[in-house]
Amino acid sequence: MEFPGSPRRRLGGLLLALALLAGAVACTPRPEDGREVLERFLTALAAADIPGAAELTDRPEAAEEDLGLAWRALDASYLEHGIARIDGDGAQSTAEVDLDWALGGDRRWRYRTTMALARVRGQWLLRWQPSALHPRLGANQHPALRTLPADRATVVGSDGAELLRPGTVHRVILDRDVADSAQGAVNRIATVVNNGFAADPQGPRVDARAVGAAAAGGSGPFSVIVLPGDAPGRIREQLAEIPGVRVNDEAAMVRPDPGFAPELMSRVEDLVAEGPAGVDGWAVVAASPDGATVSELHRVAPRAAEAVRASIDKSVQDAAQAAVDTRADAETMLVAIRPSTGEVLAVAQTRKADERGDLALTGQFPPGSTFKIITAGAGIALAGLDPGATVPCPGTMEIGNRVVTNYNGSGVGDTSLDAAFARSCNTTFGNIAHSLAPGQLKEQAAAFGLGVDYRIPGLTTFTGSVSEGTDEAERTDAGYGQGLDLASPFGMALVAATVARGGTPAPTLLPAAGTWSSRASRPLDPAVLAGLRSMMRSVVTSGTATAIAGRGEVRGKTGEAEAPGGSHAWFTGYRGDLAFATLIVHGGGSEHAVAVTDRFLELLDEAAELTPAP
Template sequence: MSTRFSSSRRFPLLTTLLTVTAVTVAAVGCASGPQGPAQTADAFLSAFADKDVQAAADLTNLPEKAAPALSSAWDQLQAEELIAHSEPPRVTGDTATVDYTYEWHLPKNRVWTYSGQLQMGRSEGAWAVRWNSANIHPQLGNTQTLQLRGLPAPKARVNERSGSDVLVPGPIYRIFFDRKGTADPVGVANSLAIALRQFDERLTPLSVLTAARRAEGKFTVITLSEWEYNEVSGDLANLRGVSYDKQWDMVPTDRRFAPDLLTQIRKTVIDEVDGKAGWAVLTVNANGADVDVLTEVEPQASPSFSLSVDRYIQNAAQRAVDLRQEQAMMVVMQPSTGAILAIAQNAAADADGPVAASGLYPPGSTFKTVTAAAAMSAGLADPETVVPCPSTIIVGDRTIPNYNLFTVGDVPMWQAYERSCNTAFAKIASELGGQDLRTAAAALGVGPDYAVVGLPTVSGSVPESDELVQRAEDGIGQGKVLMSPFGLAMVAATIAHGTTPVPYLISGHPTQITGDRTQLAPEVVDGLRLMMRRVVLGGTAERIRDQGEVYGKTGEAEVDGGSHAWFVGYRGDMAFATLVVRGGSSDNAVAVTRDMLTALPAGY
C-alpha cells in the first residue's frame, strides 16, 4: 500500500500514516533515526512535503548538498503545496528502492504530477536516502535547478467579414509635445507636422502649435503603431519638447479603415482579448541556460473577434462620404442577417462622435415611408388609392406646401410617394390615429432600443400624438420625429427582408432589444417595395437608376441654416441610409450613395 504525505500549508502532516515517527538525525547512521528503508523514505518524503528541507536533508547521506537543492525546488517552483506518495520498498541486501509520486501545487491552480525513485542504502545498520537530484525529479541533473516559467497567451485579434485583421495586439507610441521644453515651439510644431501628416492629414503646423498653446503641459499629438513610429522615429529624435511613451494596446492595421468605429470596438473588446496563459517547468544549468522542458501546458488564445463589417463596403462608403465638405455619414446593413456592413463618417462628422449610429436628425420625406406603412396597415390607403397633391394644404392652423409649390393633382399614393408630395402625406397622417405612426415605425425597426455590442445606437424617436397639426407635420418628417442613419437603415432593411432583422456588429455577441417590435403585413411590405422602386425608376432618385435594381426614398429636412439631405434604400441584400447634414438637395445624398455603389467590386 502506498503512503501519502502533504505539505502542512494546506493539510496537517500525515504522521498517522507513518509506522515510525520521523525524527531529525544529526548525521547518517545515528541509532536514534528511522530503522528501516520504508521508515526512512517515509520520513524523508514527509519532511520534504512539509517544506522542512533540513530535516529531509539530514535523512540523506549528503545533507550539505541535499538541503540547498530541496529548498531551491520549493523556491523555484513557487510551490504552494507538495503531496508525496510512496510505495513499499524493494530491498536487496544493504540497498533498497522506493518509488515515489510527487504532486506539486503551483500558483494559479497549476498542478504538476510525476513519479521517480529514491535509492536507499544501509551503513552501520542505519538506512539513509542516497542523495542525488533524481530525488527531486528523475530528469534533474545534479548541477541543475528547476524553474517555473509562465507562457503568455497570444492575444485575440479583431477581423472584418472576410477574415482580414483590422485590430491586432501590439505596442503603440503616444507622441507628446510640450512647448515649454523648447526655445523654438514654432519650428518644432512645423517639424512635427511635416513628419506626422502622412498619418493624419489634419495635422498642420498651426493645429499643432494651437494645441500646444492651449495645453498647460505636454499633450498627445498623435498615437502611432510600431511600424509607423519606426518610420518617423529618426525625424522626432532630436526635437526638443517632444517625447513619447510605449504601451500595449489593440492597434489598427489600417488607421484609415473605419477609425471611429474601430475606436468603439476597441473599447468593447479590450478586456476580452487575453487568452489563458500557459506554463512550463524547465531544468536550467549552472550558467542559467535552459536544458530541458519537464512539463508544459500550452497557452490558449482567445478566439478572434469577427466583425460584421465588410472591408469593401466600408472602404467604398468611407470614400464616398469623404468627398463631402459637410458632415456626411452612411450606414449599410445586410437585411437577411442584420449584419452591419459599414458605418462611415467623414472627419467633419467624427467631430460630433458616433453620429451615424446614434445621432438624431429630422428625417424629412424619408419618413413618408413610415406614413405610407401606417396608412396601409390601418386600411386607410394602398399604393393605388388616389390622393390629392395640391401645391399647399391647410391642416388645422398650419399651411403645408410642396417643394417649390409643385402640384400633380389627384394621383395614386405611389405617385405621390414617387414625387415626394408633402401635401398628400400630411393629409394622410392627419387622418391616422394618434399611435399609428409610432406603431408603424416600430414595425419598421425604429423605436426599440438595440444594445448592439461594440456600437452605441439610437434608432429614433416617434412620439404618439392626438394633435392634428403635429401628426401632419410628423407624417412628412418635419414635426417632432427624429431618426438616425442607423434607424433609417433598419427601415430599409426591414422592407428588403420583409421582417425586421436583429442588427449586430461582433459575431457571437448578440444584440439585446428592448421595446415592442410588431411585424408588417406582407401586403404592406409589397406596397412599400413597389413605391420605393418607382422613386428610383422615375422619381426623385433617378440619378441612381443605373446601379442595378435599387429601391429607395429621398428626403430633405428643413432645419436652421438649410436642410438635411437623405437617401435610404436597398439593393439586393444590402440596405443603406445616407445623410449629408445641411447638404441641401436630397440629390446630394443620392450622389454619395451612388459613389459608394459604383466603387464596389463586381458581385456586390
C-alpha cells in the same frame, strides 16, 4: 533391483543435485541496495520535510537549498512517488523513481528520474545533485513553475476580416521625480514623437502644452503617450535617452489597419478590453538561484479564446467611407445595417462631419421625404390604402389650415399611391397624415424603430423623434418629413432595415453583448410590407432614384428636407440584406445623396468581383 548407472538412479541423482542447488541459492543473502533510505528520502520530500530529506543525502546543505527552492518555486500542493526499479551491488545502487507533482489548478507534472545511492562508512546515502530531482536539471538549478498567459481573443468583423489582434504597444512613462522639469521633458517627448511620425497623418501626436499641464504639480510615474507596436526603434531609443523617461512594452489589442474606422474601432477596443482571454498555459522550467529561466522542462500550451465577432464589415465600411469622401466638401455620412441580424456594418462620415461629432448616429435632422415610408405604411395599415389606390397629387393642396406644395410645384392630379410615392408628392402624404388621429403617426414611426431608444454596448445612438401631431398643421407637415420630425441616418437606416426584414432588428455592434430597446419589435402587417417593398422599388425604377437603377434590386426613398441654411439631401433603402441611409447636410437635391449611395454600392460590387469564390 537397480544397478548403478541405471536411468532411474541417474534421474534421482539429478533431482537431488537441483534441490541442493536451490537450497544454496535461497540461503544466499540479497545485496543491500539502500531502498529503505530512498523510501525515507521520498517520504520526507513528499511531506515537504526538506531538512529531513537533505539529511539522507551525501551533501545535506546543498540538497536542503536545492529542495527548498524547488518546493517554493513549484508552489506544489503535494507530491506522489514510486520506485520503479532499483539495482545495486551492496556498495552503490541506481534507482528509477516516478514523481508526480500536484501544482494546483489540476496541473500535474509527472516524469521519471534516476537517483543514485552509495554506502558511505556503512550508511546508505542518496548522492545529491539537482539531476536527481529531474534528469535535465544542471548544477545550481531548480524547477520553477511559470504561467503562460493566453492571448486575448482576436476580434473579427462580420465578414471575417481581422479587426484587432493581440500584440504589443509601447507606453512612454515620465518619472517626474527624476526629470529636472516635467514640462521640459514633455516638450522633448513631443518633439521626438511628433517629428518621428510627421509623415503619418494618422500617427500619434503629443500636445506638449496640454500633457505638460497634466504632468505638472505631481510626482512619480506619469504616462505620457502609448505608441503603436510598429513604432520605429529609433524613436523609442531617442525617447529612452531623455532623463526620467522610459519606454515599456505592454500587451494590448492592436489594429492590423490603423487607419480603418478609427472612431468605431476605439469603441470596439473598449468593449473587448475585458473580453475573454482563453485558458492560461503553464510550464516548469529549470531556473537559476536568482529565478532566471535556463531551459524548459515541461510545457502545457495556453489555449486562445475563440475570436470575438464584431458587427463591422470591413468591405462595407471601406466602401462607405470612400463613398462619403466623394463629397468631402460637406457633412456627408452613411450608415449601413444588416436587416436580418441588426448588425451595424458601417458608420462613415467625412472629416467635416467628424468635427461636429457622431452625426451619423446621433445627429437630428428633418428626414424630408424619406419619412414617407412611414406615412405610406400608416396609410396602408390605418386608411385602407394599397399601392394601386387612387390618391390626390396636385402641385398645391390646401389641407386643413395648411397649404402644401410639391417640389417645384409639380403635380399630376389624382394618381396611384405607388406613383405618388415614386414622384414623392408632398400633397399626397400630407393629406394621409392629416387624416390620421393624433399619435397614430408617432406610433407607426415607432413600429419602424424611429423614436425608439436603444442601448447598444459601444454605441451611443439617437434614432429620432415624431410629435404626437395634436396640431393639424404640425401633423400634416410630419407626413412628408418636415415640421417637428427629426431623424438620424442611423434611425433612417433602421427604417429601411425594418422594411427589408419585416420587423425592426435589434441593432448591435458586438452581437454577444446584446442590445436593450425601449420597445419590443413586432412584425409588420404583411400588406404594409408588400406595399412598401413594391413602392420603394418603383422609386428606383421609375421615380426619383432612377440614377441608381443599375445597381441591382435596390429599393429606396429619396428625400430633400428644408432646413435653415439650405436643404438636406437624403436617400435610404436596401438591397438584399443590406440597408443604408445617406445624408448630405445642406447637400441640396436628393440626387446628390443618391449619387453617394450609387458609388457605395458600386464599390461593394467591385470588391465582390475581386473576392475569390470559397
